[in-house]
Amino acid sequence: MSLTLYSQNILIFEADEFQLSLFHTEATKQASDDLNHYFSEVLGQTIEVSAVEKNHQILLSINSKTLNEITFEIYSDQDNIRISGGSQKALQRGIAFFLEEIGIIKMTENDWFLKSDQKLSFPAFYHKKSEPDFIYRYLYYPGNFDEKFSNWYQLNHIKSDFNLWGHTFDKLMPPAEYFEKQPELFALYEGERNPSSICYTNRKTKAIFKKELNKIIKQNPNAEFFSVSQNDDTVYCQCQKCEQLNLEYGEERGAHYVFINDLAKEFPANNLLSLAYLHTSQPPENLHLVHNLYMMYCPISVNRGRSFAEDSRSAGMRTTLKNWSKTTENLLFWDYTVQFSDYFSAFPNIHTFQKNYDYLKSAGVKGVFSQGSADIPSHFYELRQYILANLMQNTEINLDVEIKNFIDMYYGNAAVHVLNYFNRLTSNQMNSNSYLDIYDNPVRQIKTFLSPENMSEYNQIILNAEAAVSEDKKMSKRIKDLRLSLEYTYFQQSKYFGKDQHGMFVKESPEETYTIRPNLTKRVKDFKNYLNEKGVYEISEMGLSPDDYYQRWTEIVNYANISPKALKVDIKLLTQPSEVYDGKGAYGLVDGVRAYKDFNINWLGWYGNDAEIQIDVEGLQVKYIRLNFLENQRHWIFTPQSIRLSGIKDGQKIKIETLNFPELTENKTIEISSKTLSVQDSNNFNDLVLEIINRKDLPPWRKRKNKKAMFMIDEIEIY
Incomplete structure (x- = not known):
């Protein structure tokens, strides 16, 4: 196929009459090389590069005088096509836009699509000036780990943009270095010093943060952002001075934002970024944040099955976003776009993306960090990253059309079936x-x-x-x-x-x-x-x-496969488990299959309360009962405090056995504990009653405000 560019019925370049060439300066050499690489990879041929401006050229330039660093401009007349960008990145996006217009599509980090195998066309007397709808665009998907895909969609990179990223309190003041000798630097939480957060009003804390930040900034002074953000936890300082600031500036977050804001004032020439996350999700009250402090709102608990703008279940999130837009002019958004617990299971939320991003733009959000499956190829990831990359450029794309176009390009003769599956x-x-x-x-x-x-x-x-x-x-x-x-x-x-x-x-x-x-x-x-x-x-x-x-x-x-020797019994839950963890109900406790280490599958959980379970043993000779409990301390699942087994005779409850569990020790692994209760003279009873007593207090290492202990049980085996 010849490299021939046409306008709509108007010839611009005809390779049979003259040679199409490419002009670049030293500043645009990388962009020129990229363009030729794309032509070579897709068409199998490159363009002649000329050191002299002449007709029948694609002319590349960086124009930072009239274009900002995220804007590109394309102009064509009857002889030439000129592509300019306010920066190298903007120029690369301009080249990508030009190639998309003539029919060359970068679908994934590994795949291209050519719309026509005949002639490539671009209109004469064309002009477009464009910049992305968000000034910051990071896509945490496999595509953004590929330089060509990243350049094509003008995406940002954490490694180059941030010298310090994510949750950073532990990095700026490591507990391993400070906590044992100076516990007063850390949060007084629920009556004890806790290394999971800091004391905001201790002067030494601020001095240490300032010193570490100075050191980090000197290492990479050109980084766009430096993150100063709480750890991935809900711990905050409740000492008297911090609580005074919380009272004045907003519940458990007030002291946090006063501290972050004051720290930003110490570095007026640098952009600090902080995550509005968990207990700091809401903006502070009566506090306008300084110009160099960027906030990234991270609404982790939002329904992803409906768009933010439409779902009544997202009303609180919309209110919070509106309040943030009043508190700072530098608002970014952390968007969670996959199912993190199961990358390979279907998670049908792509239909919400366009409305979500259009809503974020209208709400004043300046940048988006779209968290996906990192460099892992998860379910429908190719479509997800393609749609998200385009939405970060232009929130007004026609989503249905783009989805169909991608599926047609990527799945070929199977496209009609894949679209049916997706729909x-x-x-x-x-x-x-x-x-x-x-x-x-x-x-x-x-x-x-x-x-x-x-x-x-x-x-x-x-x-x-x-x-x-x-x-x-x-x-x-x-x-x-x-x-x-x-x-x-x-x-x-x-x-x-x-x-x-x-x-x-x-x-x-x-x-x-x-x-x-x-x-x-x-x-x-x-x-x-x-x-x-x-x-x-x-x-x-x-x-x-x-x-x-x-x-x-x-x-x-x-x-999991329980022996057929286990007796078939009927049971009744006299107290109900948590609605979220009610599994298959009572039947799930005697279905003949033991649950394993995933708390989502077949475990029944009681959150903050005890359980009472009745077992019908009339006519059965019961010798012992085996109970299986889950321990997953990260998710506040602990073994119970004790178990009491009683029998019912003539309406009276008669104690049979009590079993106490040992004191908890800190454990980061997932464990299953099995306990056996002996039964004597079961023929004397019509029913047995199990009382499982939950722990009233959380252990110190997992104590969190408003959190309670949960115990989980499966299976009740009767022998």
Whole structure:
């Protein structure tokens, strides 16, 4: 194919008559090299580079006098095309826009699309001047780890923009260095000094922060931002002086913002950034922040299944954003756009992106950090990053058109089926009105868009997609990525269903013996191997690797299947578990399958209260009862304080046995504790009653305001 550029019925360049060339200066050499690289990679040919300006050229320039650093401008007449940018990055975006106009699309970090295999066209007498809708645009997806993709969409980079990023209190004043000798520098929280935060009113604290910041700024004085942000926790100082500032400037956040604001005044030539997160999410009261302090609002607990602007469940977030826009002129937004607990499970929220970003722009947000799956290729990540990268440039794109265009480009002959799959996922989620949490999971949505009936429909659609590209290896691999997302969802749900329909275990014989479903473990192993081949090192934010996932699967296969010797009993929950962690209800405690280390699957949890469970043993000879408890201290799940077993006879409760749990010790691993209660003379009782006494106080290392202890139980095994 010749490199020929046309206008609408007006010839600009015809390669048969003259040679198209490229003019650049020393300042634009990198942009010139990039443009030629794109032509070479997509078209298999490059453009002649000329050191002299003449007709029939693409002329590149950096013009910082009339264009700001994020603006590009394109002008064409009957002879030339001129592309200018206020900076190198803006020029590179201008080149990308030009290439998109003539039909060359950068879809992913690895893939291009050429709209026509005939002639490439660009109009004569064309003019466009453009800048992105957000001044800061960071996309935490695989594409932004690729320089060409990043340049194409004019994306920012944490490594170059920030010398200090994220949660930084621990970095600026490390507890390992200061806490033991000077605990007064740290937060007085719930009556004790806590290294998870600082004392804002201690003069030495500010001096240490100032000294460390000076050191860091000297190391990289050209960095755009330096983050001074709380640790990833809700601890704050409650000493008398800090509480006075909290009272004056806003509950538990007042002293925090006075401290950050005062620190920013010490560095007027540098931009400090702080995260408005958890207990500091709300803006301070009666305090306008200084010009060089940027705030990044991080609403972690927002429904992702509806747009921010429309969902009644996001009303509080909208109010907070409005208040922030009154408090600072430098407002950024941390957007959470994937399911962090299960990167490979469907998370249908792409339909919200355009309305969300248009709303953020109208609310005065100047920049967006869109957090995805980092460098991990998660479910539909290619489409997600493509849409988000374009929205950061222009929030007014037609979302439906862009989604269809991308799917057509990326999935070829399978596109009609993939679009059907995408639309069915989205419509099922919207029709269910289910709350999408960024720490959601395939089991929580088992009655909504990931129900067995819907899963069966998705499976058939993907079968159709596979058939449509069966002779195309590249496209088949892309469909396989979608197939394995369904596989992962099925694996997770099969643990929940256990020995029931759709479960991981099937009945082997009339003797009620169950065994793992045929070929299921091999499918899990194939899933693990495929992810390893793709270089996927974790399948969730918590760092679970494909190998670890397969190892846990094999452990579950051996651990979860309860012996048929366990007696079948009826139980009744006399006190109800937490609504969020009610699993399969009472049946889930006697379904013949032990829950493992994922608290989302089959565990029942009581949050801040005790449990009373009645077991019908009439006509049964019971010798002992085994109870299984989960301990996951990171999520405030602890073993209970004690268990009391009683029998009911003639309406009277008769004590049988009491078992006390030991004092808690700090534990960062996930553990399962099994306890056995002996029963004598069970024939004397119609019912047994289990009373499980929750812990009244949290241990010091996990004590947080308004938090209570939860215990989780599964299964109650009667022998």
